[in-house]
Amino acid sequence: MPEQIEFDAVVVGAGPAGASAALALARAGRSVVLVERGPFPGSKNVYGGVVYGRVLDDIVPNWWEEVPVERWVVRRSTMMMTGTQSLSVDFRSQAWGSAPYNGMTTLRCHFDAWLAGKATDAGARLVTSTVATGLIRDSAGRVVGVRTDRDGAELRAPVVIACDGVNSFLAKEAGLLPRAEASHHTLGVKEVLDLPPGAINERFGVQDHEGVDMEILGCTRGIPGGGFLYTNADTVSIGVVVSLPELAASGVRPEALIADLKAHPTIAPLLAGSTLREYGAHLIPEGGYDTMPVLAADGLLIAGDAGAMTLAAGLWLEGVNFAIGSGYAAGRAVDRALSKGDCTAKGLASYRADLEGQFVLADHKRLRKAPSLVLSERVQQRYPGLICDLAEGMFTVTNPTPKAGALALTRQVAARHGVKLRQLAGDTLRGLRIFG
Amino acid sequence: MVCLRITDLRPAVDPLVGTVTRDRLGVGLTPADGAALEHALRIADAWSGRVVVVCVGPESVEPVLRDVVALGVSVVRVPLGDEGDGHRYVAELVEDERALARTLVAAIAPFGRPDLVLCGDRSADRGTGAVPAYLAHELGASQALGLVSVVAESALDGAPWTLLVERRLDGGWRERLRVSLPAVCSVEGAGVRLRRASLSGALAATDPTPAAGSTGTTSAAVASAANPITAGPGSIHVGPTRPFTPRTRILAAPADPDPRVRLLELTGALVAHDPPTVLHPADASEAADLLLAFLSRHGYMDEIPGATRPSPVDGDVEIDGDGQAR
Amino acid sequence: MSAVMPGAGKWDGISFAQRMATVDFRIGARAHIAVDSDICRSCTTKACVSACPANLFAPTADGGILFNYEECFECGTCYMVCNSEGAITWTYPDGGHGVVFHHG
Ligand SMILES: Cc1cc2nc3c(=O)[nH]c(=O)nc-3n(C[C@H](O)[C@H](O)[C@H](O)COP(=O)(O)OP(=O)(O)OC[C@H]3O[C@@H](n4cnc5c(N)ncnc54)[C@H](O)[C@@H]3O)c2cc1C
Ligand code: SF4
Numbered sequence A: 001m002p003e004q005i006e007f008d009a010v011v012v013g014a015g016p017a018g019a020s021a022a023l024a025l026a027r028a029g030r031s032v033v034l035v036e037r038g039p040f041p042g043s044k045n046v047y048g049g050v051v052y053g054r055v056l057d058d059i060v061p062n063w064w065e066e067v068p069v070e071r072w073v074v075r076r077s078t079m080m081m082t083g084t085q086s087l088s089v090d091f092r093s094q095a096w097g098s099a100p101y102n103g104m105t106t107l108r109c110h111f112d113a114w115l116a117g118k119a120t121d122a123g124a125r126l127v128t129s130t131v132a133t134g135l136i137r138d139s140a141g142r143v144v145g146v147r148t149d150r151d152g153a154e155l156r157a158p159v160v161i162a163c164d165g166v167n168s169f170l171a172k173e174a175g176l177l178p179r180a181e182a183s184h185h186t187l188g189v190k191e192v193l194d195l196p197p198g199a200i201n202e203r204f205g206v207q208d209h210e211g212v213d214m215e216i217l218g219c220t221r222g223i224p225g226g227g228f229l230y231t232n233a234d235t236v237s238i239g240v241v242v243s244l245p246e247l248a249a250s251g252v253r254p255e256a257l258i259a260d261l262k263a264h265p266t267i268a269p270l271l272a273g274s275t276l277r278e279y280g281a282h283l284i285p286e287g288g289y290d291t292m293p294v295l296a297a298d299g300l301l302i303a304g305d306a307g308a309m310t311l312a313a314g315l316w317l318e319g320v321n322f323a324i325g326s327g328y329a330a331g332r333a334v335d336r337a338l339s340k341g342d343c344t345a346k347g348l349a350s351y352r353a354d355l356e357g358q359f360v361l362a363d364h365k366r367l368r369k370a371p372s373l374v375l376s377e378r379v380q381q382r383y384p385g386l387i388c389d390l391a392e393g394m395f396t397v398t399n400p401t402p403k404a405g406a407l408a409l410t411r412q413v414a415a416r417h418g419v420k421l422r423q424l425a426g427d428t429l430r431g432l433r434i435f436g
Numbered sequence B: 001m002v003c004l005r006i007t008d009l010r011p012a013v014d015p016l017v018g019t020v021t022r023d024r025l026g027v028g029l030t031p032a033d034g035a036a037l038e039h040a041l042r043i044a045d046a047w048s049g050r051v052v053v054v055c056v057g058p059e060s061v062e063p064v065l066r067d068v069v070a071l072g073v074s075v076v077r078v079p080l081g082d083e084g085d086g087h088r089y090v091a092e093l094v095e096d097e098r099a100l101a102r103t104l105v106a107a108i109a110p111f112g113r114p115d116l117v118l119c120g121d122r123s124a125d126r127g128t129g130a131v132p133a134y135l136a137h138e139l140g141a142s143q144a145l146g147l148v149s150v151v152a153e154s155a156l157d158g159a160p161w162t163l164l165v166e167r168r169l170d171g172g173w174r175e176r177l178r179v180s181l182p183a184v185c186s187v188e189g190a191g192v193r194l195r196r197a198s199l200s201g202a203l204a205a206t207d208p209t210p211a212a213g214s215t216g217t218t219s220a221a222v223a224s225a226a227n228p229i230t231a232g233p234g235s236i237h238v239g240p241t242r243p244f245t246p247r248t249r250i251l252a253a254p255a256d257p258d259p260r261v262r263l264l265e266l267t268g269a270l271v272a273h274d275p276p277t278v279l280h281p282a283d284a285s286e287a288a289d290l291l292l293a294f295l296s297r298h299g300y301m302d303e304i305p306g307a308t309r310p311s312p313v314d315g316d317v318e319i320d321g322d323g324q325a326r
Numbered sequence C: 001m002s003a004v005m006p007g008a009g010k011w012d013g014i015s016f017a018q019r020m021a022t023v024d025f026r027i028g029a030r031a032h033i034a035v036d037s038d039i040c041r042s043c044t045t046k047a048c049v050s051a052c053p054a055n056l057f058a059p060t061a062d063g064g065i066l067f068n069y070e071e072c073f074e075c076g077t078c079y080m081v082c083n084s085e086g087a088i089t090w091t092y093p094d095g096g097h098g099v100v101f102h103h104g
């Protein structure tokens, strides 16, 4: 019988969800251990690059004074492209460039380590280089701890919070997640490229410490997904996010899609002369609200990507803020359950209620139909070209032929792309309903 | 005592000027340092001795040291003067291995004179492997460097402890030495891998009470210090032997009066080379046969074990021709 | 979009090996992913081959798969796209081993 080490709670995974859960519990005076399989928090994690900080306001007051930041995002651009055209909606706000800030680019090895540091400062114990290999259950089937891949002992607690990310083997073991559901996942591949800060400032039209966030549609050879480009201090992150089953069916190599994007006439000049610093890949749970698993079982809560909480719907690619929000809520729910002495699914139910009440589930609920719209065939394969052609038609000067009227032009271009005006109007309405 | 050099395992070296850039996220133990620590733990078990780990390095190496503390050994970290800049931290010390060796010896003085010092053979970031030699000099100990195995010999009653060590030589040969204490041994990152700490060890190492304090002394769980090892006269016993020298191939010097032609001949710059042979063997044994055939065709095979073998030597040194290639 | 180039070729003048050399892998002694080549022989999609971002699945002449675990991102793509139950045994590497991202 291995030695049993007792805690009030075991949190698995020192990503943003796990660190926040441990922080909430440690602040409530609970003994909590945070188990991370990498050698340091963030070492296993790859994301695009922007963390939206509002969620931190209540958790770490004045977080912006201490958070490891690359650049503060002041420009956000949404781009539609075809092989030779692009159309962007570019928004800039200098208000985003000063406290309390809207979003920042940061790297996970720094950000996750910082957040986990908050938890250990508050008294949580962080054990790195340790994989949680399975759940321990009592005779009634309740989760009472985790086994790890280190010898000699197991971790026991009335509650385990699984914050083990997108592949969550703990949620799978508990029967809350299906073993492999490719259609609810996208693969993100990313390149980090060296680029001198001066070149970044010049090419992206920003000052030192200011950054740009670009989301791109139409750059994935028709495979449902999108691209992104973010500026860091002296590097840029560029990558694509594509639907798994369709990537597999296409036979296209993921890094080839990044190469396409980098070679696009709009993007290439931004990156000229840069060199590859690091290549990486990670999955994203992208099914949205409708595919979210049950979030609580007896003695178990799941938070963050383990609970499929990334909001990834074309215009948005947000997961860190949802992970922090859900992790912190999970920590507080466990504290309440411990006080009541009821750590069954029922005792932990305040977690779900809390999430429904705040942005975490409210946003997901509102945008529940977004993934299917944004990843639909028309939006992915036809609209980027249609919209670019429309713009080209409007802006190309054709004298002496008189300019075509907007409606006629739309009808013409839509027909060329095999889209009926009725469908276009319908999708616009759907989009307005979902996003508006 | 084990000396660890914790540093970026993949330092970036500027190809033009040779500047080494270290990334603090890359810090870790080299396989060689890991092997040194593993050997030390095994020997300490055999001798009921204790292991003290000493490391000169900045604060950024603490996470790695915490993993070491988790193994239940004492750890001493000698902080570096300027800890601000993680990138160029040990520049000066790497330049001066002798100073580094002195620093290490001074750091463990409070623990008493070590009977055995183990190190990795060289550090990942431009290491030369000279530190163990300097350490042996500082401690007046015998040295055996670049070993692939270090085994504690069970001492007969009263006899001094010794180590049986093995080192790789050219051509797949091995040299086996018996080393008496005190000694400094450096090991290659081969043969053994560092064990993983138990969960309780790992948890104990996260105890918020200072892990590796700024003065540098930590003792998380100190193994039994019961058995002070009696040191024999410090030397490596080496019997009469002749060194192993691979045969030299003698080539005639180019004779042409034109220096350019001589140079071309020496460098072989304009000589047409055989294109590489690409084979697709079906299985491992066929692949091995093809390789052996290639080697013998090119005259490498007459040195194979059994063919011509240096006469066995007497004394404690044995040259083993079993060509255990790893 | 530019011409479709199948396979893991050279993009932007760097080879796939150079691309992977930018990543820090702390290779563990245990192979954390195992592929049962016998099952793969009857697989018609070979989805893992093109989808694995680290390009670790190499088809062999006899229709099977040769897999090397060392330079793996631990992303999970392969077991998700694989259509044959049991072909891939997927675990995380032992704690502290495997990929370490410095710019994730
Ligand atoms: C390509 C890409 C781009 C993205 N872009 C953005 C963006 O720009 N902005 C944004 O907000 N979000 C983005 N996201 C989403 C975001 O990365 C995730 O939503 C977020 O990381 C989820 O946090 P988490 O704590 O739930 O999980 P993770 O960050 O995945 O953390 C899980 C942790 O658990 C550890 N772990 C897993 N299993 C075990 C185990 N068994 N034992 C011990 N430890 C374990 C892992 O090592 C890891 O540290 C992106 C994601 C991807 C893939
Ligand atoms: S691993 Fe799966 S997808 Fe790949 S060849 Fe084998 S069976 Fe097919």
Ligand code: SF4
Residues within 6 Å of the ligand: C033, C051, C052, C053, C054, C055, C056, C071, C072, C073, C074, C075, C076, C077, C078, C079
């Ligand atoms: S986990 Fe990802 S990187 Fe590793 S083999 Fe599978 S697909 Fe490739």
